[in-house]
Amino acid sequence: MTSIDRCAMTRRALAGALISVAAPALAQESWPSRPIRLIIPFAPGGPIDTVGRLVGERLREKLGQPFVIDNRAGAGGSIGLRATVQAAPDGATFVLTSSSLAILPAIYANLGFDPRTDLTPVTLVAEIATTIAVRSDHRFATLQALVAEARARPGIITYGTSGIGSSNHLSGAMLAATARLDLVHVPYRGAAQAMNALYTGDIDMVFASTVETLAHAREGRARILAVTTQERILALPDVPTARETVPGYVAPNWFAIAAPKGLPAPILARMSAELAALRTDPDFRARFAMLGAEPLMSSPDILAARLAADVPTWRRVAAEAGIRAE
Numbered sequence: 001m002t003s004i005d006r007c008a009m010t011r012r013a014l015a016g017a018l019i020s021v022a023a024p025a026l027a028q029e030s031w032p033s034r035p036i037r038l039i040i041p042f043a044p045g046g047p048i049d050t051v052g053r054l055v056g057e058r059l060r061e062k063l064g065q066p067f068v069i070d071n072r073a074g075a076g077g078s079i080g081l082r083a084t085v086q087a088a089p090d091g092a093t094f095v096l097t098s099s100s101l102a103i104l105p106a107i108y109a110n111l112g113f114d115p116r117t118d119l120t121p122v123t124l125v126a127e128i129a130t131t132i133a134v135r136s137d138h139r140f141a142t143l144q145a146l147v148a149e150a151r152a153r154p155g156i157i158t159y160g161t162s163g164i165g166s167s168n169h170l171s172g173a174m175l176a177a178t179a180r181l182d183l184v185h186v187p188y189r190g191a192a193q194a195m196n197a198l199y200t201g202d203i204d205m206v207f208a209s210t211v212e213t214l215a216h217a218r219e220g221r222a223r224i225l226a227v228t229t230q231e232r233i234l235a236l237p238d239v240p241t242a243r244e245t246v247p248g249y250v251a252p253n254w255f256a257i258a259a260p261k262g263l264p265a266p267i268l269a270r271m272s273a274e275l276a277a278l279r280t281d282p283d284f285r286a287r288f289a290m291l292g293a294e295p296l297m298s299s300p301d302i303l304a305a306r307l308a309a310d311v312p313t314w315r316r317v318a319a320e321a322g323i324r325a326e
């Protein structure tokens with residue numbers, strides 16, 4: 001090999017090294033260069049769909065590309081999540097999901113993926129309070145009254161949710177187990193359908209997020225008996241927590257954004273930074289407050305830690321209640 005050949009090889013090697021070093025920076029600078037798909041694994045019009053469209057609208061303003069909402073409902077959210085797992089990790093696909101992300105491994109024996117390892121955590125969007133609500137003219141004025149009657153009449157009191165295996169379903173199952181009640185679960189295809197059933201008198205109460213129930217309560221059509229959070233929430237300061245009646249009962253519910261496994265670090269960093277900026281945006285916070293929530297827009301590590309903590313909790317609840325999905 002001549003000295004000229006050796007010099008040419010050295011130049012090519014150096015060029016390759018420079019390209020490999022520069023590629024992440026270029027990826028960050030050029031991203032996004034096309035519309036971004038935001039998968040929502042639930043039906044249009046529901047609580048998480050409302051939040052998704054709000055977040056997508058603000059990210060479009062910041063990133064200069066439209067966020068195309070792709071509703072992939074079904075199987076407790078696993079269809080949309082599976083589509084995310086199978087998508088290319090190029091920053092063109094993200095998923096906005098709920099705490100069902102931590103519930104699915106508990107209720108599906110053969111889920112086909114592990115949300116803790118097969119997705120890239122991006123952010124914990126918000127803690128969303130689950131509410132226990134009845135129709136405004138229902139005989140139950142308090143959660144204490146509901147619990148007392150449920151104990152006196154086991155197997156009679158019904159609660160509606162957005163479906164089998166949903167976070168609302170497991171919140172109801174957890175209440176029943178903690179308070180030692182025999183409640184009858186009535187699943188619907190979404191929270192809106194459960195609310196309709198409440199108004200027609202088909203069910204006694206619903207477990208649904210503030211995104212779904214707060215407006216109904218403000219309009220005087222529904223009465224929120226309790227929230228399932230650790231503490232009372234700012235949007236409903238006079239509404240007690242369920243644990244004030246049933247000690248030890250807290251049912252976490254949250255919304256989060258994730259991406260396919262292997263998302264390049266520069267894209268993850270850019271997305272995380274843009275989301276974090278929304279946390280202090282006054283207009284964005286005000287619009288979240290109307291939904292009874294406060295934006296968190298956490299670091300990816302916080303979402304990963306939340307998943308690691310919640311998956312075992314929901315495994316226990318599902319096992320004790322005998323909740324399984326086919």
